[in-house]
Amino acid sequence: MTLILTFLGKGGIARTKIAIAAAKLLASEGKRVLLAGLAEPTLPILLETSLTPDPQEIAPNLQVVQFQASVLLERQWEEVKKLEAQYLRTPIIKDVFGQELVVLPGMDGALALNAIREYDASGKYDVIVYDGTGDASGLRMLGLPESLSWYMRRFRQLIVNSDLGKTIAESPLIQPLISTLFNFNWTADNFAQPTNQVNNFLEKGKAALANPQRVAAFLVTTPDPIEVASSRYLWGSAQQIGVTVGGVIVVSSETNPNLTEEFSPLSISVVPDASTGEWRSLMDALPDFAQEALKAPKPIEVDTHNRQVRLFLPGFDKKQVKLTQYGPEVTVEAGDQRRNIDLPPSLSGKPITGAKFQNSYLIISF
C-alpha cells in the first residue's frame, strides 16, 4: 500500500524544501520513495540536478519525477487515439498529434493526479511525495474523484431519461464513443448499477482519499500571522474535499512559535529555516508522517447507528459554513469548496432533523 504525502501552504520554496527533506527521510528509513514535482525550476535547483518526465533514481530508494503537463497530455492522447481507431469506422482525431496539443486550465491537475494514480498502482513505491501547487487549486485536483463522481451521480440519470440521452443511445456512433472514452455503456440498466469501470476508478480514488494511510497532507507555514491564517484556511478547505491533514510543520528560527491554539488538535513540528542543501537538520525535525496522519481528525464520520454525520471543518466560523439541500443530496459549503454528501442507504434521502456547528465540527442529524 502506497502512502501519498503532500504539503499545503503559501511559501513555495519552503514547501518544496520540506517535500525534499521528507522524501530523503523516508528513503533513509528504507521506504521506496518517489518524489514528484511540478515543471518549474525550484525542485531541480534545490536538488542540484536536472529532472525528467520519467522517474530517475537520485539516491538509494529515492526516485524523482517532474510532471510536465504537455508530455503527459501527449501520452494520454496516444491512448485516446488507439481507442478511437479501434471503435470508430472513420476516426476523427487520428490526424491530430499529441505534440500539437495545448494544455487548458485544469489539465495540469487532472494529468498529475492520473500520473500519481498510475505510479501508485505500479506497486513500485511505498511513498509518493507530491510537491504540487499546495494551494486551493491543488485541493481541487485532489478532490477530483469526489467532485467528478458527484457530477456522475447527479447528471447521468437526468441525461439517460432525456430526449438527448435517447438520441445518443440510438446513435450508432456516439454510443460506442462514449462507452470507450468513459468506459461505460449508455443504457439505463448500466446506470442503475454503478459497477462499471469509471465508477470503480472514481470510487477507488475516493476510497484512497478518505484513508489517511493512503493520502495525507501536512501544512507548511511560518509563524507570520497571515501565513498562519492562510494555512488554517487550507486546512479547512482540505477537510471539505475529504483529505486528512496530518499535522503542521512550522518553519521558524524560534523553537517554540506557540501556534498550538491555532492548529489544535494537530501536532506541530518546528523545523529550522535551513539553507539550501542542509537537509539533515530539516530531516531530523520532521514528524512521523504515517503515524501523525492516523492520529489526526477524520474529515467526515458517518454514524449510521446514531443517524449522524460529523464533518470536521477547522479554520471556519459558524457564519462561514453553510448547509443546504437544493438537490437530492445534502450540500455543505465552506471556504469556496462545496461538498455534496453521498450518504449510505440508511440515511440517504432522509430529512435533516438538526444541525449544529460546535468545536469546529458540523454535526448533522437525520
Place this chain on the structure above:
Amino acid sequence: MTLILTFLGKGGIARTKIAIAAAKLLASEGKRVLLAGLAEPTLPILLETSLTPDPQEIAPNLQVVQFQASVLLERQWEEVKKLEAQYLRTPIIKDVFGQELVVLPGMDGALALNAIREYDASGKYDVIVYDGTGDASGLRMLGLPESLSWYMRRFRQLIVNSDLGKTIAESPLIQPLISTLFNFNWTADNFAQPTNQVNNFLEKGKAALANPQRVAAFLVTTPDPIEVASSRYLWGSAQQIGVTVGGVIVVSSETNPNLTEEFSPLSISVVPDASTGEWRSLMDALPDFAQEALKAPKPIEVDTHNRQVRLFLPGFDKKQVKLTQYGPEVTVEAGDQRRNIDLPPSLSGKPITGAKFQNSYLIISF
C-alpha cells in the same frame, strides 16, 4: 479602455501587497480601479476588511471584489438554464441547482477570467488589478482565449466532416443545444467563415492579451536566487501565452540588488519589504505600469514583409525551446507551454526555411 494589470511570482503575500499598493497608487492618480482577488484570507487581512463576491468601494476610486468560484459558477449556471429552457422542449438540467454545483479543476481560472471580461466590458473601470495565483496555473487562465481558439481551429473542421459531426448536425436536439451553449451553428458553412460569436469572443480576448495597453503582467520577486530563477521561468512562460511582461518589482531591503542582467531589457523597481499597512513607501517605489508595459518587448512580432516571425522567449536556453510542425500550424514549445502560431494568410501553410534562437528571440523564416 481598461488596463488589466496582474502580477507573477512565487511569494504569495508579497505579491498581494504589491497588488494592493498598485491599486491604491492608481486610484490616488484618479483612475477608477477594481482590485480583484482570490477566495482566501490574505487580501482581506491586508486590507483589514471583509470582502464580498461583488465589488464594494473601500476608498475613493477604489473598489474591491473577491472571486468565489462557487458563487460565480452558480450565476453562470442560471444563465445556462435559461438558455436551455428557451431552446429545448424537455430541458434536462432545469432541476439541477447552481447551489449544488461543485467546482472542478480549471473552473476557478475560467470563471475568474470570465468575471474580469465582464468587469472590463462594463466600462466602469480604468484599471483592473488582478491578484491571482501568480503562477503557471494563472498563466493557463490568461492563455485560455488563445488555447481555446486553437482547439476550435483544429477540431471543428474535423468534426463537421466526420460521421459523428453529421449525426450531430442531423439531430433535432443536439444541434440547437450546441448552437445555444457555444453560440454557433453546426453547419460546415458557418465553420468556414469564422465570424460567429464564440470566435468573436475568443478573438476579442486574444486581441486584448496581445495589446500591452490592455493586459500587462509584472514580475514580483526577492533577490533570492531560486525566486529569481522561478520569476525568469514565469517571464518566459508568459511570453509563450502572449502576455506582455512590463517589468520587475524586487522586494528587498538593499537599494540595488543588481539583477539587471537576469531581467534585461526590463526595468527593475526596488520596493522595501514594508510591514503590513505601510502602503505609502510601497506606492512611492512602484513604476508607471502603463508606460513600462508599452516599452517592454512584445511576446510575438509577425513581419510579413520579411516573412519572419519573432518570438521573445527569455529565461530559456536553446535546448529548452522546441519548434515542430506536426499539424497544420507551427508549434513552439518552451517551459511546459505549447503555442500554435495562427499565422496571417500570407505566411500560413508556407514551409519554414530557417529558424534560429538568438538573444532570447526565436526567429522563424518562411
